[in-house]
Amino acid sequence: MKSALYLCLLLLGLQVQGQLKSNLNDEQQEQETAHFPEDHSQAEGENSPHVKIAPSNADFAFRVYKQIREETGNKNIFFSPLSISTAFTMLSLGARSNTLSQLHKGLAFNLTEMEEQEIHAGFQRILQLLNDPHQEDQLNMGNALFIDDRLKLLQKFLDDVRSLYYSEAISTSFQNSPEAIKEINKYIETKTHGKIVDFLQDLDPNTVMVLVNYIFFKGYWEKPFSPLSTRDADFMLDAKNSVKVKMMQQNKHFNIHRDKKLSCWVVEIPYKGNTTSLFILPDEGTMKQVEDALLKDTVSSWLKSLDYRQIYLDLPKFSISGSYDVRSLFEKMGVTEVFSDHADLSGVAENALLKVSKAIHKAMVDVSENGTEAAAVTLIEIAESAEFPPPPLIKFNKPFLMMIIDKSTDGVLFMGRIVNPTAKEE
Template identity: 40%
Template sequence: MGPAWPWLLGAGVLASVCCQPFPVHGDKNPGVPQTSSHQLAELAPAYHKVVPTITNFALRLYKQLAARTPGNTLFSPVSISSTLALLALGAHGDTQTEILEGLGFNLTETPSPDIHQGFQSLLRTLDLPSPKFELKVGNSLFLDKQLKPQQRFLDSVKELYGAVAFSANFTDSATTGRQINEFVKKQTYGQVSDCFQELGHDTLMVLLNYIFFKAKWKHPFDRYRTRKQEERTSGHAPLMQQREMHRFLYDQQVACTVLQIEYSGNARLLLVLPDPGKMRQVEAALQPETLRRWGQRFQPSLLDLHLPRFSISGTYNLEEILPQIGLTNIFDVGADFSGIAEQLNRTISRVSHRAVVDMNEKGTEVGAASGLLSQPPALNTTSAPHAHFNRPFLLLLWEVTTQSLLLLGKVANPAAG
């Protein structure tokens, strides 16, 4: 049985109305904060300046997407927020302010240099290698060859966001589009493909963010038990089953069951199962303080868990959604992105995002943790409470070290793909 995994994959792009990387001056550029390895250790806590705001932004964005999307909803808050923050680095004046305030930052309390250092700290921490799971976050820019990008911007995005800028020929939009899609496919190991199918001849820039997550369950599901259940039912997503120790709670006030499932690395999955007919009530209660309250109330217990095996995706043109949460003028002709290139003082025409998640049974147990959380032999088979995810539920995937929200979504129909 090969190691199979829950997947998280995302890609975000910003486009206004292959390829060779632009040179980066790096350490000699006086406009870029210089960061030694010793200073990096001191900067590590800087992600605390941005992570709570990203979570709040994610919950606001989710409510807009869910209101417009009757079926499955899925996106990566880290991917979208870091893409917008990177864009703010090349914006001037009111445009920069609107992007950062639209993300939810109070610029009096957290000035823009602190925000960018916070994202730098977050992205570098998320990108640290781990023997337990794989997490890859990256940024790239594709700028039309007619543009003359500001060197200060190229150096800053490389230093703060790890982003490399490439020169592209958008006059041949079909070829360039294929090159960008191949780039995304390669960076996400083939899981995200054909993201950007329509690049116009007047495109001047594509700003890309990708995220790839691959981790084993701490307690893998038994594929044989799923197969037996699959033989009894048809036309529905097969239910994975296990009896294991998990941390969960029932929130009577919100009318939902909340379950925390651990991976073998620094990641946790939060599943929220509303009572029948209570999804809208739960979505309305989805606030940062609700998440904090749940985190304080979890209790470990043996649980009889039934969870669908599924693969779903979400693809969005966010230019229709972001104005609803404050990002309005960045789509106006007067938006100022001259910090990227002087010729780029024009409107952003498209903000696209795609995320894919695949969850299944397989994985490799960690010996010590498995022994600690295995089923106590003395417990009666009828004593374990049930968590039966046979109706729509929410999922929130967290990276534990930074407490950042990698994935947020609703599984309305696990068989819909």
């Protein structure tokens, strides 16, 4: 019987609340746009590790999105690719041989283009940038290891997760399972400012470690929607069916792009600070076409093509969530060995055969007049073993896509598809 190792990853983000600000200069100044992986090389040099891994992280994000789409069908989607990639990349510090190779491939890292050390240095820099105390918004990311007294971690693994991922190491007695669960849930609740409560429900009797990764973001729209302009409106689920939503409205300048080839509108709605959002509105009947084209090159092209224009913008208030079996997603993406009895995680601990037995992820998003509130949780259980016409009306009253991007790291914090703003998680 092998003992079990949980890797519990928690991501919490995007809490936005606050006062409306003056917009006297909003229409007079061009807004800074987000830069996707290949466009961000000027910040610290294209050879900076976090710049080098950004394209891989983007490829991973869109690959996971498409895998989720296959499994969910025509339902809402919302998840955090950064949570999942950070989790498994940190785990890869202890992976060896084919298990490590599969993880690298699944995470879209090509070791002919970068060294393994650069990958981890890239995530180290992402953590530094996301935790910058001087940024205008509040954006924090961190990690913790809850380690059973019976498990002897290899010193190198412990040193690496501390120095590269700034992970805390917390001694925990998993033989007292209820107390261990209580301790971990308290940590998660504290780090996520009460947004994720009682996340961990049970532990495998042989659990020897739990790893937690969290992200918390609190920001504000640069141009808040006035609640006085919000009205009831129809959101078209399809050609024949609709639901009632609270539709927010603005008539201001935004960075927008009309992709004629893919038949969609792209609107950037920035937050104060280094975070922005992209809302993509496909024409009726073109959602699949746009989703199929979701690649880093496509999004990079959109961002390069943004024009600062006055528009009439309608955007619904919505709150959705989604839960995903990351193990199933990874296995269908070809990452299988880390979940099997053949897993080689010998770089984690002494005299322990480990494997990932469970990996789950949950995320939620709430969009309102002042901004966006989003949270996500990933749990990995490891067991031993051009020129525009007059201001267009861009009305998000039918299924659309959204991304939330951190501009300092080019990281896709969250992404999703909203097909029914009123749907509750099943």
